[in-house]
Amino acid sequence: MSQYILALDQGTTSSRSLVFDHAGHIVALAQKEFTQHYPQPGWVEHDPEEILATQLATARDAVAQAGLTMADIAGIGITNQRETAVVWDRATGKAIHNAIVWQDRRTADYCDGLRREGHTEDIRQRTGLEIDAYFSGTKVRWILDHVDGARSRAERGELAFGTIDSWLIWHLTGGTVHATDPSNASRTLLFNLHDLAWDPAMLDLLGVPAAMLPEVRPSSGDFGTATALSPDAPPIAGVAGDQQSALFGQQCTRPGMVKNTYGTGCFMLMNTGTKAVMSRHRLLTTVAWQIGGETHYALEGSIFMGGATVQWLRDELDMIGDSAEIEALAAGVPDSDGVVLVPAFAGLGTPHWNGHARGTLFGLTRGSGKAHLARAALDAIAHQTVDVVRAMEADAGVAIPELRVDGGATVNNLLMQIQSDLLNISVVRPEITETTALGAAYLAGLGVGFWSNTADIQSQWAAERTFSPQLDDAERKTADHRWQRAIRATLNWAEDR
Numbered sequence: 074m075s076q077y078i079l080a081l082d083q084g085t086t087s088s089r090s091l092v093f094d095h096a097g098h099i100v101a102l103a104q105k106e107f108t109q110h111y112p113q114p115g116w117v118e119h120d121p122e123e124i125l126a127t128q129l130a131t132a133r134d135a136v137a138q139a140g141l142t143m144a145d146i147a148g149i150g151i152t153n154q155r156e157t158a159v160v161w162d163r164a165t166g167k168a169i170h171n172a173i174v175w176q177d178r179r180t181a182d183y184c185d186g187l188r189r190e191g192h193t194e195d196i197r198q199r200t201g202l203e204i205d206a207y208f209s210g211t212k213v214r215w216i217l218d219h220v221d222g223a224r225s226r227a228e229r230g231e232l233a234f235g236t237i238d239s240w241l242i243w244h245l246t247g248g249t250v251h252a253t254d255p256s257n258a259s260r261t262l263l264f265n266l267h268d269l270a271w272d273p274a275m276l277d278l279l280g281v282p283a284a285m286l287p288e289v290r291p292s293s294g295d296f297g298t299a300t301a302l303s304p305d306a307p308p309i310a311g312v313a314g315d316q317q318s319a320l321f322g323q324q325c326t327r328p329g330m331v332k333n334t335y336g337t338g339c340f341m342l343m344n345t346g347t348k349a350v351m352s353r354h355r356l357l358t359t360v361a362w363q364i365g366g367e368t369h370y371a372l373e374g375s376i377f378m379g380g381a382t383v384q385w386l387r388d389e390l391d392m393i394g395d396s397a398e399i400e401a402l403a404a405g406v407p408d409s410d411g412v413v414l415v416p417a418f419a420g421l422g423t424p425h426w427n428g429h430a431r432g433t434l435f436g437l438t439r440g441s442g443k444a445h446l447a448r449a450a451l452d453a454i455a456h457q458t459v460d461v462v463r464a465m466e467a468d469a470g471v472a473i474p475e476l477r478v479d480g481g482a483t484v485n486n487l488l489m490q491i492q493s494d495l496l497n498i499s500v501v502r503p504e505i506t507e508t509t510a511l512g513a514a515y516l517a518g519l520g521v522g523f524w525s526n527t528a529d530i531q532s533q534w535a536a537e538r539t540f541s542p543q544l545d546d547a548e549r550k551t552a553d554h555r556w557q558r559a560i561r562a563t564l565n566w567a568e569d570r
Contacts (some may be wrong), residue, residue, distance in 0.1 A: 075147035078518045079136065080510040081128055081305070083153040084315065085174065085337040086384070088127035092146075092508060093514045095523070097533040099507060103134035110171060111568070115178035117419070118171035121159050124237065125244050132302055140208040140492050143303035148521035149245075150311035150513030151296075152318035153237040154337075155260045158212035159284070160223065161240070163233050166248055169220050172237070173212040176338075176419040178375060180211035181428035192278065199275060201266045201349060201358030207375065208435045209236060209359070210279045212263030217280065230284040238312050239287045242296050245309060250297035253287040254367065256317040259360040264289075266349045266358060269368060277383060292317075292362040293520040299305035310534050311516025315509045316340040316363050320371060322512030323477045323503065324534040326527055331465065333458055334509065335482035338422075339379035341461045342371040342468065354464035355424040364519065364527075372468060374423035374461030378416040378432075380482045382450050385418065392443050400485045403447040411436040413559040414449040417567075424464045426544065430567040435559045452483070455492040456556040473500040479508040486540075495552060504537040 077100060082089040088107065092100040105127040110118040134303045136143060151558065161168045175180070182203045187196070196204055200427035206212075213234050215222040226232050239253045258264040258271075263281060267271035271286055290296060296309035313321065316334055320342045323332040328346035342361070349358050349370045361371040377384075383399050393399055415421075417430035434446075458476075461465050466473055473504060475498055482488060493500040505511055517522040544552075 074146050074268070074541050075307070077141060077146055078148055078150060078357050078514040078523055079132060079146045080150045080152065080514040080517070081132055081241065082315070082510040082513065083124060083128050083151070083241060083391065085154045085176070088124060088131050089510065090128070090131035091510045091514070092135050092139045092141065093511065095348050097505065097511060097514070097530065099505065101135045101139035103131040103138060105131050115181075115419070117174040117177045119157065119174055121161070121168040121172045124172065125241065128241060129301065129448070139502070142305065143307060144305040146307040147523045148307050148310040148517040149299055150515070150517030151241055152313055152315045152509050152513035153241070153257070155236060155257055155314040155316065156207055156209050157241045158209040158216070158234065159237065160213060160216045160227075160232055160234050163231055166244060169232065170216050170224060171216065174208055177212065178206050178420055178428050180206040180215055181302040181420070184213075184428060196262065196275070198351070199233050199265050200262055201261055201351065203355065203357065205426055206420070206428050207258060207377070207422065208262040210275065210281060213506070214279050214284070227282045227285050232285055233287070233393060235287050236283040238314070241460055241564070242309060242312070244449070245301045246297035247300050251287045252290045252296055254292040254312040255289055255360040256292055256314045257312070257543060258289050260314060263303070263517070275488070283372070289337065291364065291366075293364045293516040295520070308521060309517070310520030311518070312511060313516055316342055316373065317359070317371065318512030318516070319479055319509040320344060320361055320509030320512065321515055322510070323479060325530055326479065326531070329471070330477070332477040332479060335379050335478060335480035335488070337378035337379060337381045337453065339454060339458055341374040341458065341465065343465055345370045345372055351383045352464075352468050354467045355421070355426055356464050359547055362516065371443055373467060375466060376457045376461065377419040377422050379454050381418070382414070382416040382453060382479070383482070385467050386447065386450060392447065399447050399450070400487045402444050403451050404487050405444040406448055408447040409452055410441065410445050411438070411545055412441050412445045412449040413555055413565045414453045415559050415562055416450070416453050421563070423461050424544055425564065427567055429561050433559065433563045433566065437563065451485070451488045451491055452552070454488060454555070455495045458492060459495050473498065475501055476528040477501050477503065479503065489540045490543070495540045495549060496559070497542045497549060498542040501536050502538045504535045
C-alpha cells in the first residue's frame with residue numbers, strides 16, 4: 074500500500090500542500106500566495122483560476138520535495154477556506170465571476186433586509202447560522218443578479234455553484250464530480266442542519282436554483298480520482314472546511330473539547346457530539362464532519378480578523394517587513410499603553426454579528442508608537458477570542474478548562490501568553506500545528522483505509538508547549554473593561570450611519 078497522504082490546504086491568502094506519513098508527521102510542504110482583490114471598500118475577491126493553479130502547483134511541488142510520485146500517495150484530503158463562493162460554467166469549467174470571499178461585505182444591506190423581514194429565527198433554526206454576508210448563499214445570489222444572463226443560465230442547469238472544495242474537486246476530477254461535504258455545505262445558509270440536505274425554503278428565499286448545487290457526500294469517502302494531477306492519480310477521499318478539519322486534526326473528537334485556529338481569522342469550535350446544539354449566545358451551529366454514517370456537530374465562534382490584522386500592519390502600514398516580526402516589535406513595550414485596536418475591517422463576527430462595523434483605533438497619545446500598535450494588534454486577537462469563549466461557556470453551562478490552539482499565528486509565543494493571561498486558563502499548543510491539513514489527511518486516510526479507525530490516530534496528538542496565565546486579576550479586569558469600551562464605541566459608530 075502507498076505510504077503517504079497528500080493534503081491540499083486551500084486558504085484565504087495562500088494555497089498549500091502537505092505530505093504526511095503514517096505517524097502523522099509532515100514529510101514535505103509547499104506553499105504559494107495568491108492575489109487579493111479589493112474592487113470596492115468592504116469587497117474581497119479571488120481569481121478562481123489562480124487558486125486552482127497555485128493549488129495544483131503546490132501539490133506537485135510537495136510530492137516532488139518528498140522524493141515521491143503520485144503513485145506513492147494513498148489518498149488526497151482537501152480542506153478549504155469556507156463560505157467563499159464560486160459560480161462556473163459546467164461546459165467550460167470557467168468561473169463567470171471572481172470568487173466572492175468569506176470576508177466580503179457587499180451583501181450586508183441585503184442581510185439587513187432579511188432581518189427586518191423577520192427571517193432571523195427561522196434561518197437560525199434551519200441552518201444553525203446567523204443572517205450575515207459572511208455566508209455563501211447571499212454571495213451566490215449577488216453573482217446571479219449581477220452577471221448578465223447568469224440567473225436564467227443557472228435555472229437551465231448550465232452553471233454550477235460551489236465553495237472552494239467543490240471548485241477544486243471539479244477540476245481535479247476533470248469535471249466528473251460536482252460535490253461537497255456536510256461541513257462545507259453547512260456554511261452556505263442553504264443547508265438544513267437537521268435533514269442534512271439542501272433546504273428548499275432557503276433556496277427559494279435566497280433565489281438560488283437547486284440545479285446549481287453540488288452533491289453532498291460524507292467527509293470521509295469517495296470524491297473521485299484526481300486525474301488532473303497524474304495518470305497515477307490517487308483518490309480524493311476526505312473533504313472538510315478548514316475549521317472543522319482543524320477540530321478533527323486536534324483530535325477534539327469528544328463532546329466538550331475545544332480548539333481555536335489562529336489563521337487569517339480566528340475560529341473556535343466545540344465538539345457537541347451527534348447533537349446539533351442551538352446557541353443562545355449567537356454562536357453558530359455547524360456540522361463538524363460526517364464519517365461512516367455518523368454526523369458530529371460543533372458550536373463555533375467566528376472572528377474575521379486574526380492573522381489578517383498583522384498582515385494589515387505589514388501590507389498597508391508597512392510597519393513590518395514580515396509577519397513574524399510582529400512578536401519582537403510588540404515585545405519592545407510592556408503593554409499597549411492604553412492603545413486599543415478593534416480590527417473590524419470586515420465587520421464583527423461572534424458575538425456581535427455586525428456587518429457594518431469597521432476598524433477603529435482608540436487611546437492614541439503623542440507617545441504612541443509602532444510597538445504600542447503592534448501590541449494592541451496582538452491584544453485584539455486575544456480579546457476577540459475571550460469574547461467567544463465567554464459565549465461558548467454560557468451555552469455549554471461549563472467552564473472551558475483549556476484551549477487547544479493551532480494555525481500560523483500560534484508560533485507567536487507572546488500572543489499565546491497574552492491569550493492565556495486574558496482567558497485565565499491554559500493554552501496548549503500541539504507538536505504539529507498544521508492541524509487543518511492534518512485533519513484533512515486523517516479524513517482521507519480513514520477513507521482509503523490508510524488508518525483503520527479514529528482510535529488509530531488518537532495517540533498521534535501531543536502537546537508541544539502549555540502557556541499558563543501570569544496576569545493578576547486586577548490587570549485582567551482593566552484590560553477587559555478597556556476592550557469592551559472600544560467595542561461599544563465601534564458598534565455605536567457603525568449604527569450612526
